[in-house]
């Protein structure tokens with residue numbers, strides 16, 4: 001497995017996490033992603049490692065073959081598996097059966113081309129927790145390379161949006177019920 005600080009530095013320079021480092025951003029570096037070079041190397045590695053380990057979002061790194069190599073505390077909380085239960089296993093553990101073919105097709109293509117469309121866009125999918133419950137996720141993907149530019153594998157930065165999905169589903173059902181009764185529902189003023 002590659003060194004933790006190296007991969008952690010790559011992850012925290014992903015767009016999601018740059019804002020966490022705001023105290024170290026100066027005017028000259030404000031518009032750049034690699035904003036942490038002004039800190040001493042040791043503190044930077046320490047900081048990066050702690051951000052990745054303790055982030056409430058799930059941060060999962062898998063190698064080119066799709067075997068899990070990094071599973072932070074956010075991943076433990078969201079999926080219910082402890083790191084030692086999943087390291088070395090394939091991502092199939094958390095992917096619903098009906099989505100596995102699509103996932104692996106996209107995965108192999110991204111490993112071949114070195115490109116992912118989910119660097120900025122969010123991939124929204126259902127997943128399965130250890131206890132069998134289905135949850136709704138949104139995540140972005142970062143492809144990690146070594147210092148020589150060789151592709152090592154993808155990192156997914158994942159948020160559990162189950163509660164929001166359920167609220168939106170309930171609102172849609174209420175709207176459909178109102179419309180079925182002939183009540184015309186106007187969109188809120190800012191959506192017109």
Ligand code: HEM
Nearest residue numbers: 060062094095102103106107110116117118125127154156
């Ligand atoms: C949590 C459960 C997951 C589900 C249900 C899932 C599902 C999917 C689906 C449906 C696609 C195809 C997207 C498309 O065609 O646009 C996909 C692509 C992909 N997934 Fe997963 N995935 C999961 C977790 C992960 C994780 C944890 C990683 C990385 C560590 C990952 C890496 C990828 C990659 C690299 C692609 C290709 C992206 C691209 O086309 O740009 N997935 N996945």
